[in-house]
Amino acid sequence: MGTPLRVNMTQTMGTIANTSSAHAEDTTRVAVSTVIFTLGRDPGADRATVVIPLVRRTRDPYEGLWALPGGWLDIAESLDAAASRTLAETTGLAPSFLEQLYAFGAVDRSPSRVVSIVYWALLRSDEVDASDADEPTRMTPASVFENTSWFDAASLPRLAFDHNEIVEYALWRLRNKVGYSRIAHGLLADEFTLAELREVYEAILGRRLDPANFRRQVENSGNLLPTDRFRTGSHRPARLYRYNQDVELADRGPLVRH
Amino acid sequence: MGTPLRVNMTQTMGTIANTSSAHAEDTTRVAVSTVIFTLGRDPGADRATVVIPLVRRTRDPYEGLWALPGGWLDIAESLDAAASRTLAETTGLAPSFLEQLYAFGAVDRSPSRVVSIVYWALLRSDEVDASDADEPTRMTPASVFENTSWFDAASLPRLAFDHNEIVEYALWRLRNKVGYSRIAHGLLADEFTLAELREVYEAILGRRLDPANFRRQVENSGNLLPTDRFRTGSHRPARLYRYNQDVELADRGPLVRH
DNA sequence: CCAAAAGTGTTGGAGGTACACCCATGA
DNA sequence: TCATGGGTGTACCTCCAACACTTTTGG
Helix, strand or coil, X not given: CCCCCECCCCCCCCCCCCCCCCCCCCCCEEEEEEEEEEEECCCCCCCCEEEEEEEECCCCCCCCCEECCEEECCCXXXXXXXXXXXXXXXXXXXXXXXXXXXEECCHHHCCCCEEEEEEEEECCHHHHHHHHHCCHHHCCCHXXXXXXXXXXXXXXXXXXXXXXXXXXXXXXXXXXXXXXXXXXXXXXXXXEEHHHHHHHHHHHHCCCCCXXXXXXXXXXXXXXXXXXXXXXXXXXXXXEEEECHHHHHHCCCXXXXX | CCCCCCCCCCCCCCCCCCCCCCCCCCCCEEEEEEEEEEEECCCCCCCCEXXXXXXXXXXXXXXXXXXXXXXXXXXXXXXXXXXXXXHHHHHCCCCCEEEEEEEECCHHHCCCCEEEEEEEEEXXXXXXXXXXXXXXXXXXXXXXXXXEEEEECCCCCCECCCHHHHHHHHHXXXXXXXXXXXXXXXXXXXXXXXXXXXXXXXXXXXXXXXXXXXXXXHXXXXXXXXXXXXXXXXXXXXXXXXXXXXXXHHCCCCCCCC
């Protein structure tokens, strides 16, 4: 669609060209940006979609275009810390999943020389709701509000810099990782039904999954712990499950950040 | 083992602290390093091992320790180009496979602030041989020779900076990628027997593979093209295969570098 | 009772592992 | 001829897709 879907950000800071520090034109600067995925639920749509927050640029270059949230790397700040800070400044919350995506460093990707270390994150649906529902007094002023919106990740407008390419790559990684890892729970609340988890997989993979087979797969994976609670709705109540965090760190490799 | 195995490098340039350009202490500098894998064949060993070239540091910090080959990112040079240049300066050849690995940016990983964009590469065995056998007149002086050696990737000594951690991660990625992709041919010459290809997989995965099943797997994958030539040895001649490059770019994602 | 989602059982195919077996060559 | 690796056939197992079927709620 390419139009803003919904607005519920708390702050907007640290976009790529938000240069509060002066810089020399003959040096390479390091920026950190993050592709933040969460689940969007258009009331009219048939199923959930993956949405990302974008920030409208208020200065050159690419003034007026939408861009990924990000900021400059501090001299005394690790890459991970910079990504976390960026994300906190954007959403006001810590993500359930945050991982480095790729370093982008084409010479012409920005008028000045910028190497962007890009991260990608998953935001749980309850975290998104909390940021704009729990404490309305913490809401940001309207001017900032209008500069941040959620977009359907599958159909974006033209973005600033090479951010279209970056989002494409992040989506590819998300779909890839969902295939062999079990990270979709990072988009849900603590407790969820199997139908809700399946809906996440369907939104990411873009196709329907068999409920019966999906149940057996995730049950046999050992990543889910059944609870005694049920989600009561218009039909037969569904058991609520919780993610088993002990199995988490198996395939992350030697770079486990405690 | 942790001792140099073999020496056949052509040049040694651009290590991390090879700072021909002056730098201010209050800026973050961007370096590019590469973990270069190739196949080592110790005459006495029972099977092939994965080896990487390391450079002995000749100045502080970490003077005397071994480090990954690398160099500073030029202001007008993309990350990929910097990695290729680094690799050319080290081996004198273009690798059959070169891919970004990870950006390392811990604050204390170097006395000054350095963000390292690390690549990993596969070097074909015939390329390695060519660099030290084909043109002996191009060989480097003895002083440089002594500063570069091949090490068994599985058992390294203490390296400079966080390079032990980096190699561990690169090895994890190599083993991972070998599991779902077909990149082992990047360590072999143009034409190879199935036994030679299987030896590569066994060296990377660290376990024996059934020759019969391995044959069917790679034949059904469609990545290999049989030739009419045979490798004649001490027993029944083995058919030579060639890699089918058309299947290459399927799972690389949107970041296909032509 | 009925609709619809939750949850179970069954079948068949694809692909991987283990292993028995033939083939072709050098010595 | 024999030893050895090249190469084929086959049984078995596991996992997954498809789908029929039962269970449990709200209305």
